[in-house]
Amino acid sequence: MAKILEKRPLTPITKLYKVDAPLVAKSAKPGQFVIVRVREGGERIPLTIADYDREKGTLTIVVQEVGTTTRYLGQLEVGEEILDLVGPLGMPLEIPVEGHIVGIGGGFGAAALLCLMRELRQRGDTTTIINGAREKDLLILNEELTEVCDNLELCTDDGSEGFHGFVTERLAQLIDGDGPGRPDMVVAIGPMPMMRAVTETTRDKDIPTLVSLDPLMIDGTGMCGGCRVTVNNEVKFACVDGPFFDAHQVDFEEAVRRNKMYVKQEQASKDRTACRKLAVGQD
């Protein structure tokens, strides 16, 4: 059980939660994730750890309501509890390169950059965050992100805020020396098409790039193998070997295909839960 201490809507479908999870907060490192289950009979889903406070024993997670479980989660209020929360899972992110590190967040993926970029900045790196979204209102956590990096670059597809265009277009400009300049390393967290596009942007530029893969998982401890991904022609379990991998070695096509394995079932489950009042834990 993890009690919700704070809840803040970031967009109409994205919510930030601060939860009481002292053991996880104490051990968490940037890049790791937790697995939650929100009701009896519910799924186990992985959620990236956006931030943590070891002293207060709290964990910050950001949830986008896209499926059954995230919608149940979205209905939980301050004072209520997340039924099961386990972690921290996965390998902490290691950034082997020093210098100018560019973190790219797409949609709610930007949240995961909070603890990572703060730590890199403390280490002495120059840190830039490119935060992108479709439109101004969907850009999340701008204030918090400003505090953890040296340069915050905003991008919107419709030009309603910051750079008019995709994060990859802005990234290409940086690589050419614009703004904070060429990155020594890029870390991308967000939707698969965005991470894939970032990967292609840096591939021929000799810029090491990491992406955070988000495959289907059950246990998160290496037990089921559902999260297997192919990296450098080797099969890896994202839950224990990842979630971060060398972007230029990832078989994205396979990863995208495997993530769509249950599309029909996910829709059926969503339809079922959408047409009635969601009663968390009592259904």
Add this chain to the structure above:
Amino acid sequence: MPVKRVQKTPMPERDAVLRSHDFEEVNEGYGIAHAQFEAERCLRCQDPICIDGCPVRVPIPDFIHKVASGDMRGAAAVLRSSNPLPAVCGRVCPQEVQCEEQCSVGIRFKPVAIGYLERFVADWEMGQPALEVKSNLDRSEKVAVIGSGPAGLVCAGELARLGHPVTIFEALHAPGGVLRYGIPEFRLPKDVLDWEIEQLKRLGVEIRCNVIIGKTIAMDELMGEMGFSAVFIGTGAGLPSFMGIPGENLNGVYSANEFLTRVNLMHANEFPNADTPVMVGKRVAVIGAGNTAMDTVRVALRVGAEHGLIVYRRSDQEMTARVEEHQHAIEEGVEFHWLTNPVEVLGDEDGWVTGLKCIKMELGEPDESGRARPVPIEGSEFVIPVDNVVLSIGNKPNPLLLQTTKGLESNKWGCLVVHDDTSETSREHVFAGGDAVTGAATVILAAGAGKDAAAEIHRDLCEKM
């Protein structure tokens, strides 16, 4: 006086056609009449070697004698004194190669149905009002048990009985380990497992789910600031093996662990009432022929497959599944492809499984396992059309704890190395047992290892004082 009867009293079973569509238990269990009738067959040997065949050394003739004389409470007490999981072991132990293989009646007749009787007694106890159990944790040294599978549960139960406060740490959201996520409801109903775990809690065992030692809490913290004097590692062998053949990452390919976990732990058979789905087409091929493979193929039939296939590179003589599980699978209509080795999983243009390309095998000279080595027959490749492939070719120990814990020695298979006599690992006061040490084996061997380790931990802690 013992009664001479050639045959075992048969186990009442549910009709194969009916049962292969639901998850209710296949074996219905003895009634009192069956049990007493069967118990009469025990010879009450002076030197009961059946006990030598039991990894937890249940005093078998004692409890069977009590059944014969109608003292079920007494029989239950005898069982419980040596085995904290009788209702589980009575269902899933391979008695035919353990106690029953040693049984003296078995020299001329069929051996006494020790397993069925164990289950009967445990089930009888389950149906009675609970006796008051005194939790008597009078010792000061706390013990941490990592993993709540059979090894961990038995170890914890024994330690609590010896007076040690014990906390089990479980990574998943529910306790039981492989008994929860691996063995299906129709072989081990989860309310039976819950009842067994409840008995351990009544002894004072504390269980903390959603804690991963090595991730949430480090081993050093456990033995340092958290004040545990000793640790038992019973983390099992939960890392699934894949064959490394082309097409294994196609959509519709599962490890048996994933397939079974989706159903047993996450209740995918109840989807969409439960939220986790499982993908099952008309034809499901399960690769392997152990108990897990039989469980998997029988689950596949129950969640909607029209054809459940076992594909195995050796013959039925070399399969590792229990005779009973094999028999039940035959009755439920499972199709067996012996001497057939998969070489590739085939898929359509969208990446979904369409077939399993195999090669025919023949048996050659015995290999290092002592079993005849299967050798491919050149040019014999053929395709079995299937919608799903589930790999059930074995598990290795999970490396998670080893990766994050200093001073734990392991062998080349990733199994923890322990001193044979003491179950102690290369780290002082850290003990281990079960599949984490032996590699994938049986529930009862894990239980036995847990029990032995508990005695060693007790001794270690007494010496320390």
